[in-house]
Amino acid sequence: MTMAGEFGPRLRAAASALRLEVTADQEKALLSYLEQLQRWNRTYNLTAVRDPEQMLIQHVFDSLSVVPPLNRMLYKHTVNPVVVDVGSGAGLPGVVLAIMCPAASVHCVDTVEKKATFIRYVAGVLRLSNLQAHHARVESLPPFGADIVISRAFASLSDFATLAGRHVASTGRLAAMKGREPTEETAGLRDNTPWRVESVEPLQVPELDAQRCLVWLTQQGIV
Numbered sequence: 273m274t275m276a277g278e279f280g281p282r283l284r285a286a287a288s289a290l291r292l293e294v295t296a297d298q299e300k301a302l303l304s305y306l307e308q309l310q311r312w313n314r315t316y317n318l319t320a321v322r323d324p325e326q327m328l329i330q331h332v333f334d335s336l337s338v339v340p341p342l343n344r345m346l347y348k349h350t351v352n353p354v355v356v357d358v359g360s361g362a363g364l365p366g367v368v369l370a371i372m373c374p375a376a377s378v379h380c381v382d383t384v385e386k387k388a389t390f391i392r393y394v395a396g397v398l399r400l401s402n403l404q405a406h407h408a409r410v411e412s413l414p415p416f417g418a419d420i421v422i423s424r425a426f427a428s429l430s431d432f433a434t435l436a437g438r439h440v441a442s443t444g445r446l447a448a449m450k451g452r453e454p455t456e457e458t459a460g461l462r463d464n465t466p467w468r469v470e471s472v473e474p475l476q477v478p479e480l481d482a483q484r485c486l487v488w489l490t491q492q493g494i495v
Contacts, residue, residue, distance in 0.1 A: 283332070334480065337478075415439050430465055445490050447488055467492075
């Protein structure tokens, strides 16, 4: 069975559970990305998750779960928002966001060259003109002026804010994808940075029996 035949129905069911509208082209792109990730991973070890079914759940569904909350925030100030994915790895959630948010410019940043190369390859194969990859340390890049800077298990909230906060526009936010609510990290954030937890949004990842949440951070005085 092809990947589309095997995973297409589950992807559509996941989108329905998340109340996401996924076009036929977006479904094809998501499954093509999954196929490329599986293929490259055999040689380049881009992710520790090797089973295609687990990739679908732990990577694609997990990334899709943040699309609805990001969409609610992204278009408050502009119709062409900028999103930066810090510590993107194999493009998670950046590639998924580029597919699902075509009006947004998505920048994936990672220090591992082979991962940035893979994201560039995917951008070309899937014709994602809104997706760019940067092989660099995030603190070494000029400010992006992003509407949202997101990370997925990148670092502590304090380190994330310290390293990536300067890339956020004055009206923008940091968004940290986490497992359990990181209550122990909040004190360090408060003590060491001007950033504060604005809200913690529970995420329900289809087919995944594990806690997930999205932590929204804003600078003091920004609403």
